Amino acid sequence: MIRSEIIRDIAPILRDQLVVCNIGLPSQELHMIDDQASNFYMLGTMGLSSSIGLGVALAQDKTVISIDGDGSVLTNFGTLPTIANNVADNFILLIIDNGSYGSTGDQPTYAGGKTSLAAVAKACGCETVIECQAEETGGVLKAAIESKKMTVIVSKCESGNIKVPVIAKDPVVIRDRFMTEVTRRNA
Amino acid sequence: MSVSEKIVADFVANGIEFVTTVPCKQLGGVIDAVEKEPSIYHIPSNKEDEGMGLCAGAFMGGKRPAIIMQNTAIGVTVNTLVTLTQFYRMPLPMLISYRGELKEPVACQVEMAVHTKALLNQLNIPTYHFHKLGDEDELDAILKYTFMCNKPVAILTDATFWGGY
16 A cells, blocks of 8 residues: 555545645645645645644644654654653644655655654654554544544555646645634634 | 743733744743743744744644744754745744854854844845844834734844843
8 A cells, every 4th residue: 555545545534634734745645635625735844744733733622633754754853752742632643654755756764764653753752652554544543533642653554656736726725724624613 | 020021921912822942041031931921832842943833833723823942043944934934924923042143152153143134134034133122122013013914023132132141
């Protein structure tokens, strides 16, 4: 299973939650598969999906899922201790770990080598960390949402990409409709 | 009321409820006052771009954010300021310790100080500079301006303002 197949698989679960989606192909895939006002697509700024998602989670009550990649977490490793020490039980960090930098041509990441992101997250103090196989992602994600406990999920999948169009939406439109949806769901 | 407490009182009066900080000796008093303020969620970050991500999220979640950092961070955060804060048009007051100015004891700090205003200018970031005691009286207006125009705005505070080391 590759990342786009995971996203296709979990799209019906994501739809009911607030989602912050990582830069590049993950956002483009989610946008193509199931565009929703509750999705915040990152058009730039590699590494900050988890930080933005944690910020949204701490500021309001609805569940927030940050879809991140192994390469992006490696870029912003400092995020894991911040997440661990600022517990938001409405926050789920879903790291789709394909062991490669997918958006730039599948160069290998260290997470595909000796580094275990689940072990790093645990060492940083994250209390609920679940590593699963790609096929299990939907079930694990559903259980995490229902648990109402801050959860880090590391979903191990194969590397590989499909052809997807870039997101042509204006960033201010993406941001504004996301904020409007946050307000509506919290009303 | 100390200057640090005045600054945090202006934050509170302008509805700021989410503040991320990176440690700084010069801004230590403000960071302490933020930590003590019950209406503010204080979330220390490990790097300033991470902090700006947290602030972007908090803003979209409905809380007014601010970041407290050193001017060296301008070198770290150019990409985030441009592709997140500015591209998505989000407000972000940046209370910045302007290291490397008059009364600076550490030579290396000057190397970033000489680029600070040039970089902010290049990024079209409105920039205010607190140099003398009393300059902080403008903070309330600067914060209102920031949340009016949805831009990152820099407030540089130097050693002379803070009374030296």
